[in-house]
Amino acid sequence: MNKTLPVILFSMYIGLSASHLAAGQEIQRYKHAAVVCAHPEAAKVGVAVLKEGGNAVDAAIAVQFALAVVYPNAGNIGGGGFMVYRSKSGVSDALDYREKAPEKASRDMYLDGNGNPVTDKSLLGALASGVPGSVDGMVSAHRKCGKLKWKADVQPAIDLAEKGFPVTAQQASELNRHKEDFLKYNRKPVAFVKEGVWKEGDLLKQPELASTLKLIRDKGRAGFYEGTVASAIVASMTHTRGVITLQDLKDYKSVWRKPVSGNYQDYTVISMPPPSSGGIALLTMLKQVGNYPLQRWGFQQDSTVQLMVEVERRAYADRASYLGDPDFFKVPQAALLSSSYIESRMKDLDFTKATPSSVIQPGVLPVYESEQTTHYSIIDAEGNAVSATTTLNGSYGSLVVVEGGGFLLNNEMDDFSVKPGSPNMYGLIGGEANSIAAGKRMLSSMTPTIIEKNGKLLMVVGTPGGSTIITSVFQTVLNVLAFGQGMQAAVAAPRFHHQWLPDEVAVEKNAISPSTRSYLEAKGYQLKERGSIGRVDAILVKPNGELETGADPRGNDTGMGF
Numbered sequence: 195m196n197k198t199l200p201v202i203l204f205s206m207y208i209g210l211s212a213s214h215l216a217a218g219q220e221i222q223r224y225k226h227a228a229v230v231c232a233h234p235e236a237a238k239v240g241v242a243v244l245k246e247g248g249n250a251v252d253a254a255i256a257v258q259f260a261l262a263v264v265y266p267n268a269g270n271i272g273g274g275g276f277m278v279y280r281s282k283s284g285v286s287d288a289l290d291y292r293e294k295a296p297e298k299a300s301r302d303m304y305l306d307g308n309g310n311p312v313t314d315k316s317l318l319g320a321l322a323s324g325v326p327g328s329v330d331g332m333v334s335a336h337r338k339c340g341k342l343k344w345k346a347d348v349q350p351a352i353d354l355a356e357k358g359f360p361v362t363a364q365q366a367s368e369l370n371r372h373k374e375d376f377l378k379y380n381r382k383p384v385a386f387v388k389e390g391v392w393k394e395g396d397l398l399k400q401p402e403l404a405s406t407l408k409l410i411r412d413k414g415r416a417g418f419y420e421g422t423v424a425s426a427i428v429a430s431m432t433h434t435r436g437v438i439t440l441q442d443l444k445d446y447k448s449v450w451r452k453p454v455s456g457n458y459q460d461y462t463v464i465s466m467p468p469p470s471s472g473g474i475a476l477l478t479m480l481k482q483v484g485n486y487p488l489q490r491w492g493f494q495q496d497s498t499v500q501l502m503v504e505v506e507r508r509a510y511a512d513r514a515s516y517l518g519d520p521d522f523f524k525v526p527q528a529a530l531l532s533s534s535y536i537e538s539r540m541k542d543l544d545f546t547k548a549t550p551s552s553v554i555q556p557g558v559l560p561v562y563e564s565e566q567t568t569h570y571s572i573i574d575a576e577g578n579a580v581s582a583t584t585t586l587n588g589s590y591g592s593l594v595v596v597e598g599g600g601f602l603l604n605n606e607m608d609d610f611s612v613k614p615g616s617p618n619m620y621g622l623i624g625g626e627a628n629s630i631a632a633g634k635r636m637l638s639s640m641t642p643t644i645i646e647k648n649g650k651l652l653m654v655v656g657t658p659g660g661s662t663i664i665t666s667v668f669q670t671v672l673n674v675l676a677f678g679q680g681m682q683a684a685v686a687a688p689r690f691h692h693q694w695l696p697d698e699v700a701v702e703k704n705a706i707s708p709s710t711r712s713y714l715e716a717k718g719y720q721l722k723e724r725g726s727i728g729r730v731d732a733i734l735v736k737p738n739g740e741l742e743t744g745a746d747p748r749g750n751d752t753g754m755g756f
Contacts, residue, residue, distance in 0.1 A: 224755030275584030291331025293324030320436025402600025472641025518627030567658030666728030
C-alpha cells in the first residue's frame with residue numbers, strides 16, 4: 195500500500211495542475227515546426243517565415259521585429275536580450291545582445307548628494323537607457339545562422355507597423371494606463387496616445403516605426419546605429435538628459451558566448467551564461483534538487499515547496515555577489531557549478547523550519563573568479579531551435595519614444611547595482627560585480643534555455659518576469675521533468691517565488707494549497723500573495739516527434755505551427 199500511495203498522489207497532482215488550463219489553452223501539437231510568443235500577430239509572422247523556408251533563426255528575427263511593433267511594452271528595437279541556439283546537429287551557441295552602459299556612465303550617476311539612490315533617475319527618461327543591442331543582435335544572428343535574405347525577415351514587421359494591428363483588451367488597458375506617462379516624457383505626439391481611450395480591436399498604426407524598420411531592412415546594422423536613426427536617438431538624449439552618443443551607438447557589438455550547460459539527472463540543460471545570471475542559477479537549483487524524490491513527494495507539496503524555496507534562496511544570494519558582466523568581472527562559473535560547492539550550500543537545510551535569509555550569505559568559494567520582458571521559443575522543421583528573451587526592462591522601458599523613430603528606449607540601467615547593497619526595481623540586491631561602469635553590460639535574470647535528453651532536443655523554454663524569471667523557468671522545467679506534466683499544463687500551473695531578499699515567498703492566488711501553506715507558515719515561512727508570476731512560452735518534443743506548445747494563459751501568448 196505504501197509503495198503505491200506516491201503514485202496515486204502523483205497522478206492526482208498532475209490532474210490538479212492540468213486543470214489550470216485556461217479557456218482557449220487546449221493542448222496543441224504540431225508535426226513539423228512551432229512558434230510560441232507573447233502576441234498572436236508575432237506568432238503568425240514566425241510561422242509564415244518558417245513556411246517560406248526560413249529556419250529557426252530567420253523566424254526568431256522576424257518575431258523579434260514583429261514584437262517591437264505589436265508588443266511595444268517589451269518587444270523592442272530599443273532594448274536588448276539573449277538568444278540560445280541549438281542546431282539540428284546538436285551544436286549550441288549563445289548570443290548576447292544585452293544593452294551596454296554609455297561611455298559617459300559612471301558608478302554614482304544615480305545617487306544624490308548624500309550617496310543615496312534616486313529611483314526615478316535609473317527608471318524614467320533617457321538617462322535610464324543603456325545602448326540598445328537588439329538590432330545588432332539580429333544582424334549577428336542572421337549573419338551566422340540565417341537562411342533567408344535579411345529583407346525577408348524584416349519585412350513582416352514593416353507591414354504590421356504600416357497597416358496596423360488590432361490591440362488586445364490587455365494592451366488597450368495598458369496604453370490607457372500609461373497615457374499620462376507618455377505625455378510627460380515625450381515632447382511630440384506618439385502612436386501610443388490617442389484622443390479618448392483605447393478599446394479592444396482598435397487599430398494601432400506606427401508609421402514612424404515603419405520608416406525605421408525600412409532603414410534597418412535596407413541598410414542592416416547601419417540603418418539603426420548610424421545615419422538618421424542614430425541621430426534621432428542622440429537628439430532624444432538632449433531633452434531627457436540622457437548620455438548615449440553617436441560613438442556609443444557606432445561602437446556597440448553583440449557577442450557570441452559559450453552557453454552554460456550541465457546535467458539534471460538524465461537531462462542536459464543548455465542556458466545563457468553571464469551577463470545573464472539565469473543559466474548558472476537555474477543549473478545550480480536543478481542540481482541542488484536532483485538528489486531528492488520530488489516525484490514521490492508530489493507537485494507543490496510541503497517538502498517539495500520547502501526544498502525549492504530553499505534552493506531559490508541560496509541561488510539568489512550567490513547571484514548578488516558573484517555574477518556580472520564577464521568582460522569586466524571574473525565570474526567564478528566553474529566553482530559555482532561544482533558538486534562540492536552545491537553540496538556545501540545545502541548542508542544547513544532543515545526540513546523542520548525555514549532558513550532565515552539573514553543567515554544565508556553568498557557561499558565561500560575556493561576561487562573568486564522588470565518584469566516586462568518577453569520570450570519566444572521556436573523549433574523549425576529541420577530540428578533547429580531558438581530560445582530568446584528580449585526586454586526594455588520596465589513596461590514600455592524609459593517611456594521615451596525616439597522622435598521620428600517611433601520606438602521606445604529601454605531603462606536597463608536600473609539592472610546595474612545603482613548602489614551595491616541597494617535593491618533595484620524588482621527588489622534584487624546586487625554587489626560590486628554588477629556596479630556601473632562605462633561600456634559594461636548590466637546583469638540580467640533572463641534565462642532562455644534548451645534541454646536535451648540522450649543527445650536529442652527535448653524542450654525550448656523561457657519567460658519574462660524580472661527577478662521571477664529564473665524561478666519560473668525552474669518550476670516549469672521541473673513540472674515536466676519531475677512531475678510528468680505536458681508542456682501546456684506545465685506552463686499554466688500556478689507558481690511561487692523566493693529571491694533571498696526580501697525574505698518572503700511570493701505566491702500566485704492558486705499556487706500551493708491552503709493546507710500546505712499552513713504547514714509552511716508553521717515552519718516560519720512568510721507567504722505573500724501577488725499577481726501573475728512570469729509568462730512562460732515553451733515547446734516540448736514528444737516521444738513521437740510532435741511538438742507540443744505551451745503558451746502562458748497569463749497573457750495573450752500564443753502557440754502556432756504546422
